[in-house]
Amino acid sequence: MSFKTNNKVVQWVEDRLPLISMGHHTLYEYPMPKNLNYLWNFGSLAGFALVTMIVTGIILAMQYTPHVDMAFNSVERIMRDVNNGWLIRYIHMNMASFFFIAVYIHIMRGLYYGSYKAPRELLWQLGVVIFLLMMATAFMGYVLPWGQMSFWGATVITNLFSAIPVVGESIVTWLWGGFSVDNPTLNRFFALHYLLPFIIVAVVVLHIVALHTVTSNNPLGIDMKGPQDSLTFQPYYTIKDLFGLGVFLILFAGFLFWAPNYMGHPDNYIPANPLSTPAHIVPEWYFLPFYAILRAVPDKLGGVLAMFGAIAVLFVLPWLDRSKIRSCKFRPVARVFFWIFLLNGLFLGYLGGKPAEGWYVVASQIATAYYFFHFLILLPVILPMIERPRELPSSIHEAVLKS
């Protein structure tokens, strides 16, 4: 049921620029597996969050001043004097967190159901690129209010590059545009914070093109074999995505109106002071697991490599996991280790928020080791030896009728 029209104007445009039929194909007739559960909502939720961030961000940029003497006060002016400024800034702040919540669930969904496996390797890798760009964007955005956490977060993260042998110091000076985090740094971070979201949009487009080439995975992890296995996107998944969005926004409104600073740090309401480091610097919650990995290694270069390695390992995951079976539904052993991996990740997040002393250090070393053990030893070496997958259903249709 491809796109057809009797309207002459539409047809005239269509013959020159097939936008309407492309939209019709991707948002209307596009076939989706008919057994998707609610975990498949988080991609569209992340997309919604991205659009919200761009819209509120552009409005905030009209009121914000990227200068060390004025940045903090311009943000306070947004909060106090600009019409609805408090609302727009709080939406931007909290949606950043909700964007990460949606993306983390989206990633864990992919891990559980094997959405990274052939033929979805590039789809998955584009997702990892989006994740990296999001982290860079979020980090630079957090610097802009020029509070204490902004300044010291920027100092610590840019100093990661000084761990690179020989050229590290020159790279850091180049990143700063000076000899410490200062006005040139703030200016360029603002420029990049404005640019990167649009690059994310471009990569999201590629992510969706790849998705529509290989089609969506599903809880059974088996391919769609015909029309009996699928439903059209409209109305079945448009309505399901919209319902999920409603629930997501209720939770979001809860934070936005009742606890807008719950996920932030009070220290960032103190203007940046280059001569005094806050006693306890922590990054935003969504960086904590990686921050714990950074601190777990007692060597500067080693810590930085481990932190970047924790993400790099995701790039090669499609080739590390050698099982032919996608979904953990049919992988009795991998399923157990998935939950251990998830708990270990949450534990790393907890440790990242604690000071680097006492048992926290040892615990984060063990949890870091386990993180890499999961990807580098468990998936490629141990699981293929000990796991016997359960039998797959012959088709999605049949499995759906049985349940």
Place this chain on the structure above:
Amino acid sequence: MADGANPENSAQGSGETRREFLYLTAGAMTVVGAAGAIWPMIDSMNPSADVLALSSTEVDLSPIEEGQSVTITWRGKPVFIRRRGAEEIAIAEETPLADLPDPQTDDDRVEKPEWLILVGVCTHLGCVPLGQKTGESRGDYGGWFCPCHGSHYDTSGRIRKGPAPKNLEVPPYVFLTDNSIKIG
């Protein structure tokens, strides 16, 4: 164009290698040209002339009492100036080099043993260590303690324990008179 008109000739070497040569040299020149065009943009992000111009500071040391520390700003970074007591100097001088992750004698780190002058930036990830004000933790070795990731520095500003790889940096400075220095 004669080469192109004669397929035998172009397939046989002379025309082909000539074309390859032109292709390679043109490609190489394109890369050089692109790099030359990109470099000014990359370099524009390096410290500008006005930032570089702020690179020296003079400090009057006379109001600093023995045992006291002050923090001043140089190139946007804190510089620690500590007027060390005899005991602190003795500890710093007697520490065996074998105990140090980044071995350096105390003598190499000061012009006059009384005055210890350091860039107050932890060599791990750039936090400002504690220990300048009275009541702040000075770590296990009586110097400075970085609260971010737990690095301990001794009374010569040398790293003793924790993730920092190097000693606190000693900035370039000269004594202008007995009681004043110029940093930078």
